Amino acid sequence: MPPATPRERFQNRSAYGPRIAAPRANLCPPRFEESDRTMGISQPARQPTLDEVAALAGVSRSAASRVINNAPHVSAAKREAVLRAVAELGYVPNPTARALATSQVGSVVFAVTNDNPAAFGDPFFAQVVRGVSTELAKTDLELMLVVAPSPHGRERLRRLVRARRADGVMLMALSGDDPLAHLAEETGVPVVFGGRPLHVEPRWYVDVDNRAGARLAVEHLIRTGHRRIATITGPLDTDVATARHRGFRDAMAEAGLSADRVAAGDFTEAGGVAAMTRLLDAHPDLDAVFATNDAMAAGALRVLRAHGRDVPGDVGVVGFDDLPAASHTDPQLTTVHQPIEALGREMARMLVALLAGERPCPIILPARLVLRDSVRPRAVPAGEAATGR
Amino acid sequence: MPPATPRERFQNRSAYGPRIAAPRANLCPPRFEESDRTMGISQPARQPTLDEVAALAGVSRSAASRVINNAPHVSAAKREAVLRAVAELGYVPNPTARALATSQVGSVVFAVTNDNPAAFGDPFFAQVVRGVSTELAKTDLELMLVVAPSPHGRERLRRLVRARRADGVMLMALSGDDPLAHLAEETGVPVVFGGRPLHVEPRWYVDVDNRAGARLAVEHLIRTGHRRIATITGPLDTDVATARHRGFRDAMAEAGLSADRVAAGDFTEAGGVAAMTRLLDAHPDLDAVFATNDAMAAGALRVLRAHGRDVPGDVGVVGFDDLPAASHTDPQLTTVHQPIEALGREMARMLVALLAGERPCPIILPARLVLRDSVRPRAVPAGEAATGR
DNA sequence: CACTGAACTGGAAGCGCTCCCGGGAGTCCG
DNA sequence: CGGACTCCCGGGAGCGCTTCCAGTTCAGTG
Numbered sequence: 001m002p003p004a005t006p007r008e009r010f011q012n013r014s015a016y017g018p019r020i021a022a023p024r025a026n027l028c029p030p031r032f033e034e035s036d037r038t039m040g041i042s043q044p045a046r047q048p049t050l051d052e053v054a055a056l057a058g059v060s061r062s063a064a065s066r067v068i069n070n071a072p073h074v075s076a077a078k079r080e081a082v083l084r085a086v087a088e089l090g091y092v093p094n095p096t097a098r099a100l101a102t103s104q105v106g107s108v109v110f111a112v113t114n115d116n117p118a119a120f121g122d123p124f125f126a127q128v129v130r131g132v133s134t135e136l137a138k139t140d141l142e143l144m145l146v147v148a149p150s151p152h153g154r155e156r157l158r159r160l161v162r163a164r165r166a167d168g169v170m171l172m173a174l175s176g177d178d179p180l181a182h183l184a185e186e187t188g189v190p191v192v193f194g195g196r197p198l199h200v201e202p203r204w205y206v207d208v209d210n211r212a213g214a215r216l217a218v219e220h221l222i223r224t225g226h227r228r229i230a231t232i233t234g235p236l237d238t239d240v241a242t243a244r245h246r247g248f249r250d251a252m253a254e255a256g257l258s259a260d261r262v263a264a265g266d267f268t269e270a271g272g273v274a275a276m277t278r279l280l281d282a283h284p285d286l287d288a289v290f291a292t293n294d295a296m297a298a299g300a301l302r303v304l305r306a307h308g309r310d311v312p313g314d315v316g317v318v319g320f321d322d323l324p325a326a327s328h329t330d331p332q333l334t335t336v337h338q339p340i341e342a343l344g345r346e347m348a349r350m351l352v353a354l355l356a357g358e359r360p361c362p363i364i365l366p367a368r369l370v371l372r373d374s375v376r377p378r379a380v381p382a383g384e385a386a387t388g389r
Numbered sequence: 390m391p392p393a394t395p396r397e398r399f400q401n402r403s404a405y406g407p408r409i410a411a412p413r414a415n416l417c418p419p420r421f422e423e424s425d426r427t428m429g430i431s432q433p434a435r436q437p438t439l440d441e442v443a444a445l446a447g448v449s450r451s452a453a454s455r456v457i458n459n460a461p462h463v464s465a466a467k468r469e470a471v472l473r474a475v476a477e478l479g480y481v482p483n484p485t486a487r488a489l490a491t492s493q494v495g496s497v498v499f500a501v502t503n504d505n506p507a508a509f510g511d512p513f514f515a516q517v518v519r520g521v522s523t524e525l526a527k528t529d530l531e532l533m534l535v536v537a538p539s540p541h542g543r544e545r546l547r548r549l550v551r552a553r554r555a556d557g558v559m560l561m562a563l564s565g566d567d568p569l570a571h572l573a574e575e576t577g578v579p580v581v582f583g584g585r586p587l588h589v590e591p592r593w594y595v596d597v598d599n600r601a602g603a604r605l606a607v608e609h610l611i612r613t614g615h616r617r618i619a620t621i622t623g624p625l626d627t628d629v630a631t632a633r634h635r636g637f638r639d640a641m642a643e644a645g646l647s648a649d650r651v652a653a654g655d656f657t658e659a660g661g662v663a664a665m666t667r668l669l670d671a672h673p674d675l676d677a678v679f680a681t682n683d684a685m686a687a688g689a690l691r692v693l694r695a696h697g698r699d700v701p702g703d704v705g706v707v708g709f710d711d712l713p714a715a716s717h718t719d720p721q722l723t724t725v726h727q728p729i730e731a732l733g734r735e736m737a738r739m740l741v742a743l744l745a746g747e748r749p750c751p752i753i754l755p756a757r758l759v760l761r762d763s764v765r766p767r768a769v770p771a772g773e774a775a776t777g778r
Numbered sequence: 779c780a781c782t783g784a785a786c787t788g789g790a791a792g793c794g795c796t797c798c799c800g801g802g803a804g805t806c807c808g
Numbered sequence: 809c810g811g812a813c814t815c816c817c818g819g820g821a822g823c824g825c826t827t828c829c830a831g832t833t834c835a836g837t838g
Contacts, residue, residue: 047553049824060788065826073786092552096494097824099485100793107533107554126511133536137545142554144496145534147522156526163481164436165496165531438794449818454796462816486794489823 048089057085068093107142108351109166111157113149113174123323124340125172128194131344132170139352141167154180161187168351173197173205173239190354192347198239204354206346206363210240210320213336213367214247217290217318220334220369222255225378226288226316230261232275232296241267244292244320261286265296272299280307287378288316294326297333301374312376322370331373339365437478446474457482496531497740498555500546502538502563512712513729514561517583520733521559528741530556543569550576557740562586562596564626579743581736587628593743595735595752599629599709602725602756603636606679606707609723609758611644614767615677615705619650621664621685630656633681633709650675654685661688669696676767677705683715686722690763701765711759720762728754 054064059078066074067082074082085091099105110132112125129145136143144166148157161169161183173195174180181200184191193205221229231248234241245262252259261283263275272291276299279286289304291297297319301311309315311331319326319335326333346363353360443453448467455463456471463471474480488494499521501514518534525532533555537546550558550572562584563569570589573580582594610618620637623630634651641648650672652664661680665688668675678693680686686708690700698704700720708715708724715722735752742749 050826051824061825062788062790062827063786066787069826071827075786078787092548094824095552095554096485096488096492097793098826100489100795101824101826103485103793105485122515129536137542142533142549143535144531146532147518153526159481160531162436163484165484439796440794450795451797451818451820452816455817458796460797464816467817483794486823487796489794489825490796492823 047094048091050091050093053082053085053089053091056089057081103164104167105165106140107144107166108136108168108170108348108355109144109146109157109160110170111146111148111180112172113154113157113178113180123325124321127340128172128344128347131341131346132348133344134341135345135348135352141352141355154178158183158187161189164189168192168355170194170347170351173207175237190351192351192354194343194347196239198237198242202362204350204360204362206343206350206365208338208343208365208367210243210367211247211250213320213338213369214244214290214292215251216247216367216369217320217336218248218251219255220371221288221290221316221318221375222251222257224316224375226375227257228261228283228286229257229288229290230263230279230283230286231259232263232265232272232279232289232291232300234265234267234292234296236264241292248290248292265292265299267293267295269295269299272296273303274299276300276303280304280309286315288318288375290318290320292320294319294321294323294333294335297335297374298325298329301329301331301333312374316375316378318375320367326370327372329374334372334375335370336367337370338367436483437480439480439482442471442474442478442480445478446470492553493556494554495529496533496555497525497557497559497737497744498533498535498546498549499559499736500535500537500569501561502543502546502567502569512714513710516729517561517733517736520730520735521737522733524734524737524741530741530744543567547572547576550578553578557581557744559583559736559740562594562628579740581740581743583732583736585628587626587631591751593739593749593751595732595739595754597727597732597754597756599632599756600636600639602709602727602758603633603679603681604640605636605756605758606709606725607637607640608644609760610677610679610705610707610764611640611646613705613764615764616646617650617672617675618646618677618679619652619668619672619675620648621652621654621661621668621678621680621689623654623656623681623685625653630681637679637681654680654688656682656684658684658688661685662692663688665689665692669693669698675704677707677764679707679709681709683708683710683712683718683722683724686724686763687714687718690718690720690722701763705764705767707764709756715759716761718763723761723764724759725756726759727756 050061050064050068054061057064057078059082063074063078064082064085066072067079068086095106110129133143146153146157146160148154158180160166166189168190169183170192171180171183171194173193174197178197181197181202183189184203191202191204193202193207195207196202196205218229218231229252231245233245236242236245249259261279263279263282265271265275272295275296276289276291279289280303289297289300291300297317300317304311304315304317311317317333319333320338321340322335322337326335342365346365350360350363439450439453439457443450446453446467448471452463452467453471453474455461456468457475484495499518522532535542535546535549537543547569549555555578557579558572559581560569560572560583562582563586567586570586570591572578573592580591580593582591582596584596585591585594607618607620618641620634622634625631625634638648650668652668652671654660654664661684664685665678665680668678669692678686678689680689686706689706693700693704693706700706706722708722709727710729711724711726715724731754735754739749739752
């Protein structure tokens with residue numbers, strides 16, 4: 001039995017056991033016109049090395065390295081020669097070798113530990129990643145996306161960063177008790193959070209001002225003459241949900257209104273349906289609903305219509321997130337816009353800064369209200385100004 | 390001016406120019422209770438090396454390496470000793486060093502070159518990636534997701550694989566003239582396609598049997614008594630769209646029906662709306678529509694309702710894809726199910742096989758019809774059997 | 779014209795791991 | 809009891825790059 005080759009790692013993790021000699025059964029007749037060489041198989045073409053570049057340019061390897069890295073102390077003539085050699089040979093530096101020498105691998109990971117079924121198909125994450133990715137495109141950093149919903153996946157992620165396959169990590173807020181929360185301390189690798197875990201303030205994070213955003217939403221409802229305002233919360237063991245709920249209470253308290261028309265949801269549309277149903281049941285007099293995300297708002301809209309309540313005529317509805325879907329509801333949803341892509345951008349920028357040895361401050365991004373059709377000014381009870389606070 | 394450090398690569402790509410010394414302005418007062426060491430900054434903790442493991446276990450580095458890699462020719466006693474040392478030191482092999490020695494980096498890339506705005510938030514891709522990712526979890530391969538919609542992004546992808554930052558590539562079908570189509574020949578890295586580019590048969594691909602799937606859909610319409618069947622095609626410069634259109638014509642021809650109620654769409658809902666509008670205009674007598682994807686089917690549904698045509702009473706509608714959204718339409722959409730996750734799984738398996746030196750065959754996955762509510766059997770013209778082909 | 783310092787230059791030592799290879803120990807058989 | 813295997817084992821040569829350091833060159837000065 002031949003010694004285990006690294007190739008073998010692809011087949012079965014423990015190299016020993018009955019091994020089937022490759023190539024084996026699932027073998028396709030090669031097409032006559034093509035060779036393995038041209039098809040990305042067998043010995044991949046050997047790339048030229050820095051030594052060869054140096055030799056061709058007639059300089060030392062050190063000098064060649066310096067020009068490749070744009071370092072000083074190289075005469076114009078040699079730089080020129082090296083550049084020519086590079087072009088001629090089609091030289092591409094080997095990132096692995098470079099990583100070994102510098103102990104920096106040149107890539108960062110963005111991890112989604114969400115266990116919702118949409119996984120990373122979630123339009124929210126998609127937008128965050130887009131932000132991350134455009135920001136990273138300005139650097140030489142490569143992005144690895146890791147989706148690690150299961151405990152097994154998390155373990156995999158932890159191993160990945162422990163093994164230093166990434167120079168830094170971006171993590172979307174996890175529940176406060178998630179073991180991953182201490183990745184930074186544990187591995188000594190910079191970690192930037194998107195959002196904050198509940199009860200834990202990470203050293204570096206980018207978050208949206210959920211509390212102020214929620215307040216904006218509710219103040220708008222109040223300003224437009226709504227008084228019996230209900231809210232559908234998210235799962236209150238998350239920071240997002242509590243912050244938004246706090247914003248709701250802030251605004252209600254300041255206006256001297258009762259903040260006890262509350263139903264708990266779970267940030268899903270189905271949860272919104274259930275919560276709205278309970279609200280209508282318990283508080284049939286409500287004249288507005290602040291759903292703390294768009295999905296639940298959509299659910300609420302459906303329930304309200306089913307119960308014959310006109311939106312915005314009878315009941316005003318405000319959501320939160322401003323996902324693309326929000327403008328496809330009927331009526332189009334007035335909602336709080338989160339700068340999601342900016343969130344991603346800032347996370348990436350922060351991580352890059354960290355990697356460059358800086359100590360950036362946590363960032364809290366503002367949210368803003370987007371007026372659409374699910375709220376309409378209504379008659380204000382006598383004795384109050386229509387636009388007063 | 391100090392020499393360019395690799396760290397500098399994170400800041401500005403060409404190391405020279407006015408450089409701001411880091412740390413700089415955006416500097417946060419450190420919290421008193423924490424040290425840099427614990428926060429993943431400054432010198433990351435030096436990991437133990439194989440040499441140290443070997444020394445502690447009292448064996449040679451070679452022996453230690455063998456037990457790490459599960460290779461033979463190690464006595465049980467030494468294996469035991471090494472394992473103990475590994476545990477004690479918390480040793481984790483350095484993937485970079487390993488990669489340099491084996492010239493295999495241990496990761497593969499899945500690239501989305503789509504330029505649609507949903508980017509990779511697209512639920513279709515999300516499912517493919519999930520399949521890829523579960524399959525890859527069985528190996529030691531890491532997954533890099535690259536979203537490269539712009540020419541610039543493509544260039545980046547090409548550089549990435551030229552520099553051998555990945556051992557293999559998975560590419561979703563691109564338009565036939567995409568320069569990326571020749572990545573395999575160009576770089577000598579194995580490439581597996583998902584779907585096929587138009588007019589080009591890649592050496593290795595996984596595809597869904599779109600033609601047969603489309604045929605299934607149309608045969609179902611015929612079997613249920615529909616005769617004046619229209620179709621909304623995708624952009625006919627893609628293989629998917631042409632294959633599905635061919636399936637439509639196959640079925641129609643076999644049944645001796647006219648296949649000229651055709652409108653071109655673009656696989657978006659808006660496109661479906663436009664196409665359906667045109668169809669109703671040109672062929673007001675149609676009694677069924679085969680929309681070649683679900684998004685367009687949803688658009689068609691809306692238009693039909695707006696024109697007072699009852700679905701399925703007046704017009705039967707069949708879609709293609711069976712995305713989650715398909716069961717949220719009203720009425721729920723009868724559609725052709727694509728095994729999307731399996732597509733991802735098979736792509737990953739194929740790539741792994743390639744990497745292990747095998748030569749797998751291209752795979753074509755079957756599609757199947759999912760019966761829901763948008764088609765209902767209707768009266769069959771006199772002289773024809775209701776269930777006849 | 780000797781002298782100083784700054785700008786270059788190339789040799790060489792790693793980075794941490796894999797794997798070839800030759801040697802030693804143990805086993806089996808004639 | 810010696811030869812021929814078979815198994816183990818450790819030394820050492822890389823993988824391709826960065827970077828320290830000592831040495832060289834060459835203006836510019838007094």
